[in-house]
Amino acid sequence: MGRQPLSLLSADPESAESAKVHLDDEQLRALYETLTLTRVVDDTCARLHRDGRVGFFVPSLPAAASSAAAAIALDDDDWLFPSFRDAAAYLARGGRIDDFVAQLLAAAGDPLKGRQLPGHGSLPAGKFVAPSGAAGTQIQHAAGVALAMQLRGEAQVALAIFGPSAVVQGAFHTGLNAAVQHQAPAIFLCRTSGAEAPPIAQRGVGYGLETELVDGTDCLAVANAVAVARTRAVAGGGPTLIEAVAGAAELEQDAAGRLRGFVEHRGLWDAEREEAFVRRCLDRVLDALEAVENAGPMGPESLLDDVWAEQPWMLEEQAARLKEGDDV
Amino acid sequence: MSELTIAQAVNHALRAEMFRDDRIVVLGDEVGALGGLFGVTEGLLEEFGDRRVIDTLAAEGGLVGTAVGLALYGLRPVAEIQFADFVWSGFEQLVSEMATLRYRSAGQYTCPVVLRVPYGAGVGGGMYQSQSPEAHFCQIPGITVVAPADGTDAAGLLRSALRGEDPVVFMEPKRLYREGRASMSDEVVPLGSARVRREGADVTLVTYGSTVPVTLEAAQLASARGIQADVLDLRTLVPFDIAALLRSIAKTGRAVLVSEAPRSGGYVAELAATLAERGIMHLEAPVERVTGFDTPVPYAHEDKYLPDVGRITAAIERVANF
Numbered sequence: 001m002g003r004q005p006l007s008l009l010s011a012d013p014e015s016a017e018s019a020k021v022h023l024d025d026e027q028l029r030a031l032y033e034t035l036t037l038t039r040v041v042d043d044t045c046a047r048l049h050r051d052g053r054v055g056f057f058v059p060s061l062p063a064a065a066s067s068a069a070a071a072i073a074l075d076d077d078d079w080l081f082p083s084f085r086d087a088a089a090y091l092a093r094g095g096r097i098d099d100f101v102a103q104l105l106a107a108a109g110d111p112l113k114g115r116q117l118p119g120h121g122s123l124p125a126g127k128f129v130a131p132s133g134a135a136g137t138q139i140q141h142a143a144g145v146a147l148a149m150q151l152r153g154e155a156q157v158a159l160a161i162f163g164p165s166a167v168v169q170g171a172f173h174t175g176l177n178a179a180v181q182h183q184a185p186a187i188f189l190c191r192t193s194g195a196e197a198p199p200i201a202q203r204g205v206g207y208g209l210e211t212e213l214v215d216g217t218d219c220l221a222v223a224n225a226v227a228v229a230r231t232r233a234v235a236g237g238g239p240t241l242i243e244a245v246a247g248a249a250e251l252e253q254d255a256a257g258r259l260r261g262f263v264e265h266r267g268l269w270d271a272e273r274e275e276a277f278v279r280r281c282l283d284r285v286l287d288a289l290e291a292v293e294n295a296g297p298m299g300p301e302s303l304l305d306d307v308w309a310e311q312p313w314m315l316e317e318q319a320a321r322l323k324e325g326d327d328v
Numbered sequence: 329m330s331e332l333t334i335a336q337a338v339n340h341a342l343r344a345e346m347f348r349d350d351r352i353v354v355l356g357d358e359v360g361a362l363g364g365l366f367g368v369t370e371g372l373l374e375e376f377g378d379r380r381v382i383d384t385l386a387a388e389g390g391l392v393g394t395a396v397g398l399a400l401y402g403l404r405p406v407a408e409i410q411f412a413d414f415v416w417s418g419f420e421q422l423v424s425e426m427a428t429l430r431y432r433s434a435g436q437y438t439c440p441v442v443l444r445v446p447y448g449a450g451v452g453g454g455m456y457q458s459q460s461p462e463a464h465f466c467q468i469p470g471i472t473v474v475a476p477a478d479g480t481d482a483a484g485l486l487r488s489a490l491r492g493e494d495p496v497v498f499m500e501p502k503r504l505y506r507e508g509r510a511s512m513s514d515e516v517v518p519l520g521s522a523r524v525r526r527e528g529a530d531v532t533l534v535t536y537g538s539t540v541p542v543t544l545e546a547a548q549l550a551s552a553r554g555i556q557a558d559v560l561d562l563r564t565l566v567p568f569d570i571a572a573l574l575r576s577i578a579k580t581g582r583a584v585l586v587s588e589a590p591r592s593g594g595y596v597a598e599l600a601a602t603l604a605e606r607g608i609m610h611l612e613a614p615v616e617r618v619t620g621f622d623t624p625v626p627y628a629h630e631d632k633y634l635p636d637v638g639r640i641t642a643a644i645e646r647v648a649n650f
Contacts, residue, residue, distance in 0.1 A: 079401075113434040122433045129400065130433045134424040140390055141425070144397015151353065151379045151403070158397070170417070174390025181385060306435040307470050309493040312520065312567035 003201070005194070005245040007215040008224065009258040013265035016220055022227035023220070025268055027072050030092065031219055032263045033277060034068040035256040038088040040281040041097070044289070045104060045118075054104055056118050060087035063191055065255035066244040068092045069219040070159060070189050071128075073226035079127040079145045081138035081160040083191075084120055086131075089161065093126030101288040106298050109291070113306070114298035136166030139175035139188060146184035146239070157233045159187040159226065164196050167203070176207040176241065185233035187226060187240050191216055194245035204241030216244030217255040220262065331508035334500065335368050337479030338444075340512065341486045342369065342406065346376055349404060352490060355382040356391060356408030356444075365410050366446060366505050386410075388418030395441045396425050404490060405441050412447035412499070413459040426495045427470035441495045442486070447475075448538040448588060449625045449634055450503035458625035460538070460589035465497045466566045466598070472519055473565040475499040475537030479510025481563055484517030492519065499565075501538035522569035524576075528556030531648050532576040534599055535586040536562040539635055543586045546640035555648045565595055573599065574606055581612040582647045588634050591619040613650035616643045 008016040023031065042061045049057040060067065063085040071080060071092035082089050090100065099111050103121055106114035112122055112130065122130030131138060142160035149156045166172055167190060179186040188209075190200045204211035210232065214221040222244050229240035263269040304311070304319045311319065332340060346352045354369055354376075360383040363370030373381040384391050388409055395405040409415050415422070422443070429439040449458035465473045472494050476482040482500065489496040496519075525540065526547050535543040540561050547557040558576045562568050577583055583603055585596035600615045618635045626633055 111434060111436070112432070115432050115434060120432075122436055124433075124436045129437060130429075132424050132428065132432065134420055137393060137421060137425050140393025140421065141397040141400060143390075144394040145401045146397075147382075147394060148398045148401035148403050151382075151398075152401075170387075170389045171393060171421075174385070174387045174393065177385055177387070178390050178394055182382075302434075306431045308430070308472070309438070313570060314567060 003213050005213050005215040006221050006225070007218045008220040009218045009262055013262045016262055021220055022224050023072065025266065028263050028266065029268045031068055031072050031223070032256070032259050032269060034072070034088055034092045035064055035219070035259065036277060037091055037281045038064045038068065039256065040278065040285055041087060041091070041100065044285050048104070054118055058084055058119055060085050060119065062246060064088035065219050066189065066191055066216045066222045066246070067161065069222035070161060070226045073223040074159060074230065075156060077127065077156050078230070079129070079142070079156070079158040081129050081142045081158065082131050083138070083161050083163060084117070084131050085163070086161055087119055087121070090121045090123060090128060093123055093128045095121055095123050095126065095128070097284045097288045098291060101285070102292050102295070105292055107292040108295035108298050110298050113302045136162055136169035136171040138162065139166060140171045140178070142186050142188065143175045143179040143184055146179060146186035147182050150182060150184050155234045157185040157187055157230050159189060161189045161191070164190065164192050164200065166190070167200055176204070176209060176239070179239035180208045183236065183238040185239070187229045187233065187242065189226070189242045189244060191244050191246055199243065201241060201243035210238065210240040212240060212242045214242060214244050216246040219255065219259045332479045332510040332512065333506050333508050334476070334479045334482050335366055335505040337483040337510040338368050338486055338500065339370060341483035343372060343375065344514070345487060345490045346372070346380065349490070351402065352404040352406060353380045353382060353398060354406045354408070355384050355395065357384060357386040357410055359383060359408050364408055366502060368444070369408065388414050389421055392418035392421035392426060392443065395443070396421060396429070396439055399439045399441045400429070400437055406444060406490070407441060408444045410446070411453070411457045412445045412461050413456045415445060415461060423468050427468045430494070431470060438493050439495050440493050442489045442498055443496070444498045444500060446500045446502035448501050448503055449620070449630050450538070452627070452630070454627040455624040458630070460587070460620065462499060462565055462589060463593055463595045466595050470495065471566065472496045473499065474519065474563065475501065475565055476563055477501060477504065477537055477540035477561055479508070480513065480515065481517055481523065483510060483513070484515045485519065485563060487516045488519045491516070499537055503538060504541065507541070517563065520564045520567045520569060522572040523561045523563055524558065524572070525561045526557060526559035528558045529579055530556045531558070531582040531584060531644055532580045533557050533559045533584050533586060533644070534562065534573065534596070535559070536565060539586045539588050542635060542637060543640055546637045546644060549637060549641050550644045553645070555644055557644060568599070570602065573602065577603055577607040578610050581610045582650070583615045584618060584640065584643045584647055585615065586618045586635050586640055588620045590622045591617060592622050594619055613647045616647050618643050
C-alpha cells in the first residue's frame with residue numbers, strides 16, 4: 001500500500017491546528033485528563049503487581065492514546081467493545097476508579113463480583129461491554145450491535161477495539177463480512193505494531209470497507225479517524241477499518257506529552273493544572289485502594305449467581321452445599 | 329382443522345411471537361426468501377420484512393456472534409443453524425460469549441438468544457448432517473437446552489424460550505419435522521418440565537426429542553408382552569425435571585435411557601448418575617442405556633446406528649427381568 005500512518009501531532013502544535021480537529025475543547029481536555037489518569041492507574045497497578053497483590057495485570061498504557069481517543073470521539077450512546085488493554089477507554093466512558101480498583105483486586109465492592117480477570121471491566125452506562133478472554137470475538141458483537149442499530153433506525157455506531165492477534169481469528173473475517181453485507185454502522189479499530197505483513201488496513205480493502213491508517217500514538221489522528229468513520233457510518237456509508245499503528249515504545253511514552261503540547265497551545269492546560277490534576281488522580285487512586293482494603297475481599301456468597309436469570313435446581317443444591325462447607 | 333407438523337408448529341409459534349414482541353428478529357443462512365432449508369421460517373420475510381427476517385452469510389461464528397450483538401442491544405434474535413453439525417464453527421461464540429455474558433458482567437448484560445438447531449440422523453444426511461451434539465451443549469453453564477418431540481411441545485417450548493431472559497439452544501428433531509401432532513394453540517410449555525407420555529409401573533423409559541416416537545413404540549410392544557413402561561419425555565435437558573425422574577424411578581425401580589447420540593460421555597449418562605446418586609434405594613436392576621454408537625454417524629446403515637424398537641425392547645426386557 002505504501003501509505004504512511006496519518007499523524008497530526010508533531011513538535012509544532014500549529015501543524016495540528018492546520019488540520020481540522022474533530023474534538024471540541026471539552027473533549028480535548030477530557031482526553032488529556034484520561035491519559036494522565038490512566039498513567040497514574042497503570043503505575044499503581046504495576047506496583048501492586050510487583051508486590052504480588054494483583055496476580056494478573058496487563059499494562060494499558062501502551063494502548064492508552066488510541067483507547068482514550070476512540071472512546072472520546074464516540075457519542076455517549078455509541079457502543080464500545082474493548083480489548084483487555086482498554087482501561088483508558090473504560091475511564092473515558094465514565095468508569096469509576098473505585099470500581100476499577102475493586103475489580104482489579106476482586107474486592108467486596110467489585111461490580112463484577114470477582115468473576116473477571118483484573119482490568120476486564122464492564123460499564124453498561126457507558127455502553128462498554130466486559131471483554132472476554134477470547135481473541136477477537138468482540139469484532140462480531142460490534143457488527144451485531146451495529147446491525148441492531150441499523151434495524152432499529154438509530155443513528156449510533158458500535159466500535160470494536162482489538163489487536164493484531166484478533167485479525168487472524170475467524171471473527172475478524174466474519175465480523176467485517178457481516179458489517180459490509182449489511183452496511184452496518186460499525187467501526188473496527190485495530191492496534192498494530194506496524195510490522196504486520198501485509199498491513200492490516202490493506203486487508204480491509206479486500207472486504208470492501210473504508211480503511212484508515214493512522215499513527216496510534218497520536219490522539220488527534222485516532223480521534224479524527226473515528227469521528228470521520230462515525231459520521232460516514234451514521235449517514236449510511238457503512239463500516240470502517242482503522243489501523244492505529246502503535247510503533248516504537250518511545251512514541252507511546254510520548255503520546256501524552258504530544259497531546260499536552262497541543263492542549264497547552266490551545267490554552268486548555270498549563271503546568272499548574274498539570275500538578276493539581278496529577279495530585280488529584282493520585283489521591284483518588286489511593287483513596288480507592290484504601291476503600292477496597294477496608295471493604296475486604298469479595299465473599300463467596302454470589303459465586304453461583306447470575307448464570308441463569310433464575311437459579312435452576314442444580315445450582316440451588318450446589319449453593320446449599322457451598323454454604324454448608326463454609327460452616328464447617 | 330388439520331394437524332400441524334413440527335416444522336409448521338414452530339413456524340406458527342414464531343409468527344405469533346413476532347406479532348406479540350417486535351424485538352424478535354429471525355436470522356440465518358437462507359431463512360428469508362427460501363424460508364429455511366426445512367421451511368420452518370417460510371413466509372416470515374413476506375410477513376415481517378427484511379428488518380426482522382435477516383439472511384446472513386453461512387458462517388456460524390458470525391451468525392452466533394451477530395445474534396449475541398443483537399441480544400446485547402435489546403433485541404430477541406432467533407438464529408437458525410442449518411444443521412447441528414454446523415454449530416462447531418460457532419462454538420466459541422456460544423461457549424465463551426453467549427453463555428457467559430450474564431455471569432461475567434454480574435448480571436449487567438444478558439443474552440436472550442434462541443439458537444434453533446435441527447439435529448439428529450435418519451434423513452440420509454451422512455456424518456455432517458446428522459449429529460446429536462446435546463452433550464456438548466449441556467456442559468455449558470448458562471445455556472438452557474430444549475429438545476421437543478412433537479409440534480405442541482415445540483411451539484409451547486419456543487414460546488417460553490422467546491419470553492425468557494437466557495440463551496436457549498432449541499434442538500429440533502429434524503427427522504420428525506414432517507410428523508403431525510399439534511393443533512393451533514397458544515399453549516406455553518414451561519422450560520424444565522418433563523411430560524409423562526405413557527404410564528406404567530414396571531420400568532421407566534427416559535428419552536427426549538427424536539427418540540420419543542421409537543421409545544413409545546417399544547413401550548407399546550413391551551406392554552403386549554406384559555411389561556408396563558412409564559415413558560418420560562424430558563423436553564428440557566438443562567435444567568431437566570429431576571422431580572419427574574425420581575418420581576418415576578420410585579414407582580418402577582428400573583430404568584432404560586434412550587438417546588441417539590454417541591454413548592460415551594453422552595447426556596443420558598448424567599441421568600444415570602442422578603439415578604445412582606438419588607434413586608439407588610429404589611433401583612432393582614442396572615440402569616441401561618440405548619444409544620447411538622461411539623462412531624460418527626454413517627451414511628449407510630443409519631437404521632443400525634439409531635436406537636430402534638428391537639434394541640429398546642431388548643433393554644426393557646433385560647431390565648424388567650433382572
